[in-house]
Amino acid sequence: MTTQTPPVSERHAFQAEIKQLLNLLAHSIYQGKEIALRELISNASDALNKMRLTALVEGSPLDPDELGITLTIDKEAGTLTIADNGVGMTHEELRSNLGTIAHSGSREFVRNLTRIPEEAKAINLIGQFGVGFYSAFMVADRVVVLSRSHRSEETWKWESDGTGEFTISPADESRPRGTSVILHLKPETKEFLEPWRVKSVVKRFSGFIPQPIRLDGEVLNDQKAIWLEPRNQVTEEEHTRFFRHLSHREGETPLFHLHVAVDSPIQFRAVLYCPPTNFESIGFGKLEHGVQLCARRVLVQSNCQEILPGYLRFLHGLVDSEDLPLNISRETLQDNAVLRKIQNTLVKHVLDRLSKLAEEAPQTYETFYEQFGIILKEGIHTDFLNRDRIAKLLRFISTANEGEEADRKRTSLEQYVGRMREGQTQIYFLGGPDLNSIRKNPHLAYFKSRQLEVLLLPDPIDEFVITSLDRFDGKPLVSIDSARVELPPQTESTSADAQGKEATTDQPAVDPARLDRVLSLFKAALEGKVSEVRTSQRLLESPVGLIHAEGSLTTSMRKLLQMANRNLPESASNRILEVNPNAAIIRRFADLSVNPDHDDFIKQCARQLYANALLLEGVLDDPESMVGRITDLMEKAAQSRSPILTS
Numbered sequence: 001m002t003t004q005t006p007p008v009s010e011r012h013a014f015q016a017e018i019k020q021l022l023n024l025l026a027h028s029i030y031q032g033k034e035i036a037l038r039e040l041i042s043n044a045s046d047a048l049n050k051m052r053l054t055a056l057v058e059g060s061p062l063d064p065d066e067l068g069i070t071l072t073i074d075k076e077a078g079t080l081t082i083a084d085n086g087v088g089m090t091h092e093e094l095r096s097n098l099g100t101i102a103h104s105g106s107r108e109f110v111r112n113l114t115r116i117p118e119e120a121k122a123i124n125l126i127g128q129f130g131v132g133f134y135s136a137f138m139v140a141d142r143v144v145v146l147s148r149s150h151r152s153e154e155t156w157k158w159e160s161d162g163t164g165e166f167t168i169s170p171a172d173e174s175r176p177r178g179t180s181v182i183l184h185l186k187p188e189t190k191e192f193l194e195p196w197r198v199k200s201v202v203k204r205f206s207g208f209i210p211q212p213i214r215l216d217g218e219v220l221n222d223q224k225a226i227w228l229e230p231r232n233q234v235t236e237e238e239h240t241r242f243f244r245h246l247s248h249r250e251g252e253t254p255l256f257h258l259h260v261a262v263d264s265p266i267q268f269r270a271v272l273y274c275p276p277t278n279f280e281s282i283g284f285g286k287l288e289h290g291v292q293l294c295a296r297r298v299l300v301q302s303n304c305q306e307i308l309p310g311y312l313r314f315l316h317g318l319v320d321s322e323d324l325p326l327n328i329s330r331e332t333l334q335d336n337a338v339l340r341k342i343q344n345t346l347v348k349h350v351l352d353r354l355s356k357l358a359e360e361a362p363q364t365y366e367t368f369y370e371q372f373g374i375i376l377k378e379g380i381h382t383d384f385l386n387r388d389r390i391a392k393l394l395r396f397i398s399t400a401n402e403g404e405e406a407d408r409k410r411t412s413l414e415q416y417v418g419r420m421r422e423g424q425t426q427i428y429f430l431g432g433p434d435l436n437s438i439r440k441n442p443h444l445a446y447f448k449s450r451q452l453e454v455l456l457l458p459d460p461i462d463e464f465v466i467t468s469l470d471r472f473d474g475k476p477l478v479s480i481d482s483a484r485v486e487l488p489p490q491t492e493s494t495s496a497d498a499q500g501k502e503a504t505t506d507q508p509a510v511d512p513a514r515l516d517r518v519l520s521l522f523k524a525a526l527e528g529k530v531s532e533v534r535t536s537q538r539l540l541e542s543p544v545g546l547i548h549a550e551g552s553l554t555t556s557m558r559k560l561l562q563m564a565n566r567n568l569p570e571s572a573s574n575r576i577l578e579v580n581p582n583a584a585i586i587r588r589f590a591d592l593s594v595n596p597d598h599d600d601f602i603k604q605c606a607r608q609l610y611a612n613a614l615l616l617e618g619v620l621d622d623p624e625s626m627v628g629r630i631t632d633l634m635e636k637a638a639q640s641r642s643p644i645l646t647s
């Protein structure tokens, strides 16, 4: 036990971030003041947990039944007190714990809260996240904390009105081990002086606290450990309440849950919940999620990130194992074999649950994918062992779906494979800056005309994912603007369709010698920009299209890597320009090419057609020269028009 000479009374300023938080809380538009009570009870419960764990690890005697939380209402004084007989706090702990934000999650929360868009704030973010002890100032205009650490005989008094400073002084009276938080309620929150009101709040928000919460001797919570119950004996409603308890996401219902019971080779029980919304996508950075880890029902870590891989970080839940040591620390967690085995099993359960959901409740799965698909995809390059399972869970926009809803309707790779044409050996995709540009990509028309399905990837991450996946079900994933494309042999119906379109020009084939001349003029004009200029077999309407040479990166992949600041060599030499000999403008160039006077004009047009193709890919790098060229071309067109009225 430590005994220090107590200073009489110390005055401290809150850390800047806390001042910001206190200001936010005091002026919070959020109506649910109940969360303050939830947060303080949850802190008391943490302190009890720590006490139980410390006693177990140190082998000191402690009857777990003596641990509890007591609420006391003093109507005359206008106070509500939350008292626990947990670990308590020393003078130093009071100063640092209740004066700074140590928890990086909370710090991140406060920082983000001032940055996120107004509309997102409307979803009661303060209620959704724990803001911890400081939420006391949402209901109280003065907060007094009396605490005695289990390692000390001194009782300390912490006090503040939440405006910027707090004081710590020796308490007038000694108290048993633990902490009491005394809330001097604001006039507008006097409702918390009514026992029925406090009871209803505790039942609603703190029902799953594992220690008894008493008011006037009555235990208010049932402390049910639902993860230990047989699966069929836990109701949906209990799951929803437990999810809210774990995640603090009041008012939300989980999209789905898993209740897992495994007995060998490692014994563990787990409940996991998927929330309905992804906070990362509304402006929060990578959130510090994590599940609660228990060993033999005792909470050993409340934010355990080692139990699930990063790409499943959106799940909330609890894992309890008989095979884990109680004194496991954050450091030893990382290389704990038991934990690794639990993780492997759990991941399989989650992925199975997701594929079942996709099968049995496709709409819920769609909602899930819209929210969390972006996180799940990370698994493709981080979890090699489960890559195939994750690949089956991916969804993409596809040319197989047309119409208004097409941009939202997604297909799986399995469904794609099921629709592949006879003789088709590759899965086709096409990336681009946005869906509109992708749909205008010159290569797409040909694939459509041959009824070859193409996955459309407006999100560069998707192209990254698909490229790193490389194959699905043994079939290579190939970008349709790549030289790697292999086409299935024409069947009667598809060739009729494709030729039907080509035949719309209804003209004799272009003279080969003239076409060659056009190609060489193009080549000269695009020297250093493309590696080759050749005629295309795959362009229907557009005069030109860009092809990526085998082994080179697609445009969006290149952009993604450039964003990540990778130094990439100049891309130009990897591109091939394909020319469509049936396009009207190319036929006209062929005619003009017999007269060398037109060489410069054809070259200028070649440069413009190349710029058009880049524009559709979203990578035009010198708009100035393009503008100059267009003006020049317009001038030429204007020159050739006659001012004489023809009708």
Ligand SMILES: Nc1ncnc2c1ncn2[C@@H]1O[C@H](COP(=O)(O)OP(=O)(O)OP(=O)(O)O)[C@@H](O)[C@H]1O
Pocket: 043, 044, 047, 084, 086, 087, 088, 089, 097, 098, 103, 105, 106, 130, 131, 132, 133, 134, 179
């Ligand atoms: N009743 C209590 N008994 C002992 N220590 C407490 C008690 N209440 C708070 N503390 C200490 O004060 C710290 C800060 O509490 P606060 O509620 O602000 O954050 P937190 O509980 O760590 O994180 P968060 O609430 O964001 O998950 C706690 O980590 C704990 O060490």
